[in-house]
Amino acid sequence: MGAGASRNAEGGSHGGEEREESLDQAGGQLYVSLKMENYKKKGDIIPHVYGSVPLVGSWDSSKALSMERESASMWELSFVVPPNHETLDFKFLLKPKYGYTPCIVEEGPNRLLTGGTLQGDARLALFKLDNEEVLEYRVFIKADKVSPFDLAASWRAYQDNLRPSTVRGIPDVSINAVPETGRENGSSASLELDLEHYVVPAPSISANSGLVYAANLAENPRSLVITGVSVDRPATIKEMEIVIPDPSKIYSGSGMVESKSVGTFSPLQKQDSHRGLFVDRGVGSPRLVKSASATTFSFDLKLDSETKNSMPAAAGAVAAAAVADQMLGPKEDRHLAIVLTADFFRADNPEGMEARNEVAALAMDDMTAWMQEGGQVGIFDATNSSRSRRNMLMKMAEGKCKIIFLETICNDERIIERNIRLKIQQSPDYAEEPDFEAGLRDFRNRLANYEKVYEPVEEGSYIKMIDMVSGHGGQIQVNNISGYLPGRIVFFLVNTHLTPRPILLTRHGESRHNVRGRIGGDSVLSDTGEIYAKKLANFVEKRLKSERAASIWTSTLQRTILTASPILGFPKIQWRALDEINAGVCDGMTYEEIKKNMLEEYESRKKDKLRYRYPRGESYLDVIQRLEPVIIELERQRAPVVVISHQAVLRALYAYFADRPLKEIPHIEVPLHTIIEIQMGVTGVQEKRYKLMD
Ligand SMILES: O=P(O)(O)OC[C@H]1O[C@@](CO)(OP(=O)(O)O)[C@@H](O)[C@@H]1O
Structure with a gap:
């Protein structure tokens, strides 16, 4: 060691x-x-x-x-x-x-x-x-x-x-080999072969079951999904984007993070009624709307601006950075925009060009208006592949926000081909094209058109991600990027990817404290909790049977470690950051006891559960902040991860992936003995819930 x-x-x-x-x-x-x-x-x-x-x-x-x-x-x-x-x-x-x-x-x-x-x-x-x-x-x-x-x-x-470790038990990192004799789960803990048997709808408040969050629709280029123009196929595809932070809006006098939000803006959203508002799960963003007509779009922005005094869903990573930026960073960098590039109209079509510039300008206007109302980081999701288009955007941003261009370049024909196919299958652009081959031809033509007008980004602040999709090798070029928040954005981009993989979130099995209605503590599992642990092991074995690289993450508290212990054959990693919200002086009490003995504390929490900090303990905002490294690590993983944690922590993690507003986090339903499967991938984020106990 x-x-x-x-x-x-x-x-x-x-x-x-x-x-x-x-x-x-x-x-x-x-x-x-x-x-x-x-x-x-x-x-x-x-x-x-x-x-x-x-x-x-x-x-x-x-x-x-x-x-x-x-x-x-x-x-x-x-x-x-x-x-x-x-x-x-x-x-x-x-x-x-x-x-x-x-x-x-x-x-x-x-x-x-x-x-x-x-x-x-x-x-x-x-x-x-x-x-x-x-x-x-x-x-x-x-x-x-x-x-x-x-x-x-x-x-x-x-x-x-590739040598089995003999480390066993409950270390931070451990491996339990599957014994030759197999599992010893009692029959009461065994599951049906067909896991679909356990699927339950997500509670209506979360309203996300079966819904695809349109996060990063295609690895490369993301913005191509918004076009419907025909052209030829290029050997490489490029795109760029911008982000806009406003640290001034995120820091309150109380020292807590007050607001931070991230939005994605696409010029086409203004004119294409098929399109949903893009949600970039990585940095939080305006809520997904199914239809993004001009009205819906502005309504959605309004929703977000209404939450301007609160940080959006689990944006702890960016928020922490932004707070630091506010304290340490240059004051002039109030806003930051990431601009996507890769155009979709032919360059020799003057009417198209004009219309395109018009919608781009409208979207940019929307974004800056949104920032004025509290938005901090905006993603301008368009192709922006010509210098003149980028100049136009930079002019519009003058005095309003700082722009970072993000250009992604992919030279891998197989990845381009895969993305094109996914695009035809899944994008609303081709929803009404019954002929797959015709769709392919159309899209390849479109890409060829982009190539004709493409001028690599060489101006201003930019990040270029070159061949980074596969996760092997690749290159990142950073030019003229300074400040804490832009630095964190680079860090995030380096770690994030769209390789499809599930993330399974579950609370520990019922603990003895749960039975007595006591909060916090470090009690062991009740009998029911132990049965859940065995059922979960059964579930994981079936669900991840061909996923040898999967890992099991727990907190450092016994109830999660014991819940993980019957799971065999996967590495287990303990995270202190996954520990339950620290209830400070209230640790181990029941809610009734708190009400009886500390009425003021009880009332304050009831009034503002998100910001309320237990004396000598934590608030939900604190929990969100400390989850930053976990979120980055979850983004970075390419294999499935099972996260066994606690109610408050899972509320925050779930909100991050499901893009739920900050104010909802303390009230999100995360019941015991239920697995929330988040499917990450190129088509966004999907959710499925399994309930293993009656
Ligand atoms: O924020 P609230 O709704 O109080 O929920 C958090 C509470 O949930 C509990 C159970 O009451 O979590 P868990 O059992 O998942 O560890 C408490 O330990 C914790 O204080």
Whole structure:
């Protein structure tokens, strides 16, 4: 493992107190490595470990952790002790390879690890067999304080070397191999083969079930979906966009993030009644509307401007950056626009050109008006492939917003071909074209027309993303970009992609605190919660059976870790950022108790649940802010992720993907024992819910 204060069975310390303390502060955890050595051949007996924490069976020998054979004579087991368990009592026991009995517990007192130090000096484990024979094992115990980064690095090393790690239990990063004997889920926990059986409609308030959020309709070029003009096929496709921030609107005197919103503006939205308002899930944006006629469009903008005093759905990442920008960045960069390029009318069609410029100007006007009302980052979604068009936009933006052009270039014929096909299949542009081949011809002609007028961006501030779609290699060029928020936008763009993959969100199984109506805390699962954990494992096994690269993310609280524990065969990663909202002084209380003993607090929360911060705890806005790295990491992942977290946290995450307004977040329904599947991909974001328990 990586750096860390290390103590071995001899009680020697390999790291100073100072180092240990700094690891504690960095969220270090105790990584325990146990080895047992015995040269006598006892192949039918397997050493196990059981002890005082749920990870090692809570003194239930049937839940003891089995050690792995490291060599002919050596057995090994590694695990990470939950941060809340300062002390770990444990013992070794022997179990037969087949069946549970006899189960022979080692002689002598319990072994005790306190704060990383082993008490006592028991370097032998003695087991009395039935025939009075004593079986002797040499014991090696090592306890290291490790940071989550060390654990993540160990997982990466595992991936690089394709060598199964023996780390098990509940580390920040762990891998549970699927045992040869298969799962031991009880029958009450097994699921139907057909997962569709468990599908339930999303609650009406979320209103997004079955609805496609038109996020990034095609990887390249996004804006081509808005056109209906015929031309030839180019070898490369290019596009650009602009973003506009207004940090002045996002920072209130109270020190909280007050507002931030991101919008996507397409010139064609003004004239094409088929088109929906684009939603860029990555940065939050105006709400999706199914029909974006001029009226709907302005109505939608109005909706957004009404929320100008609130940050839009889970835009914590950008908001944090914008707050910093406000404090640290240049004051003149009030607004920022990202402009898409790649035109759709023929250059030799003067009427078309005029109409096109007119709608572009109208959309730009809309965007700047929206900014005046509180909008911060706007995405001007058009092709803008000629210098003259870009000049026009820059002139219009003068004194109103800062423009960053975003040009994406794709030289990969296969990706272009895939996108063209997706476009014909899924875009409303071709909804009324029954002949797929005719659609293809039309679109290829259109692309050829873009090529004729295309002039690479070489002016102003720009970001060029070259061949970055596949996730392998590629290049990003950044010119004349400064300020915290533009920097964060670059960071976001580098990490985001449209590879289709599901994200499964679920709360932990019912906890004992849930049963008693107590908030927060770190209780274990109720019996019902344990059944859910098994059903979830069953579900994940079926749903992700061919997805070996998938991973399971939990918080650092027991109820999520225990919910994840029956899931086998996938790496598990703990995130402190996924911990439940910190209820501060109210932690462990029921809502009734808060009302009775702290009426003012109760009322304040009721009045403004989003901004209310528990004394010595957190607000929803705080939770949203701390989710930034999780969101970026979820955007970056190309394989499925199962996120097992908590009510408040999942409300915020869900709102980000479903593009729900900020003010709704604290009230979004995220029931227990329900899986929300978010399907990410080139056609936007789709949602499906599964309810595993009645
Ligand atoms: O913001 P509210 O609606 O109080 O919901 C958050 C609460 O949900 C709870 C359950 O009441 O979350 P969870 O069980 O998912 O960890 C509390 O721990 C938490 O304080």
